[in-house]
Structure formats: C-alpha cells, structure tokens
Amino acid sequence: xxxxxxxxxxxxxxxxxxxxxxxxxxxxxxxxxxxxxxxxxxxxxxxxxxxxxxxxxxxxxxxxxxxxxxxxxxxxxxxxxxxxxxxxxxxxxxxxxxxxxxxx
Numbered sequence: 001x002x003x004x005x006x007x008x009x010x011x012x013x014x015x016x017x018x019x020x021x022x023x024x025x026x027x028x029x030x031x032x033x034x035x036x037x038x039x040x041x042x043x044x045x046x047x048x049x050x051x052x053x054x055x056x057x058x059x060x061x062x063x064x065x066x067x068x069x070x071x072x073x074x075x076x077x078x079x080x081x082x083x084x085x086x087x088x089x090x091x092x093x094x095x096x097x098x099x100x101x102x103x104x
Contacts (some may be wrong), residue, residue, distance in 0.1 A: 001040035002064045009033070043068035051084035065091050074099045 012018065013033055024032065045060070045067045053059050058080060065073050065088070072092040075081060081093040094102070 001037065001042050002045060002060070002067075004060045005064060006037075041068065049086060049088075051086040051088070053084050054080045062088065062091070072099060 013029065019026075019029065022029065043064055045063045047063070047067070049059075049063050049066055051059055051062045053062070058077070061073060061075075062081070062084065064070075070091060072094050073081060074094050074096055076095060078093050078095055
C-alpha cells in the first residue's frame, strides 16, 4: 500500500452511490477497510518507472508493485495494465478470479 493508492481507496469508499445496494452499513464498511489496511504492507516508491499505461493515473500501481516486490497486480482493469509500454515480467496482471484460482 502506498499513499496514492490509499487516497484512491479512501475516495472510492466515500462514494455513497457505489454502495447503495451494499448490505454493510457505512460503519461496517469502514471497519472492513480498516481491517484491510491493517494487513497491508506500506511501501515507499523511490523510483518512478512510468510504464506509460493508457490511464496515466494507473502508473503508480505498477511503481508500487515494483517497489514492494509484488508478484501480481490484481485488478478488473487488466486490459489497460497489459498495454504497458514498459514490461515487468516478474509482476503478473490478474483479475480477482484468476488470482483466487492461483492461490486456492
């Protein structure tokens, strides 16, 4: 977890429209988010790799993965992440279901 990703998650958590059909109350969602953050490893990015993803705002995710030694980026947005100009073969880009199949 890094500062930019934390702010992105925090922003998503504040969008009430995304959670209109969610069975969890806002307080329970905050508890879940806090639990998630408690198991995250915080990483500082000291080198900007700039993989040149179609959405400039996503580049920081690759940089965070490289800085933290991650083996995978798990996202629904694999199409954009697989279109990076700069390749990192040690970091797989997987959908959540692909990731779960690999680890279970």
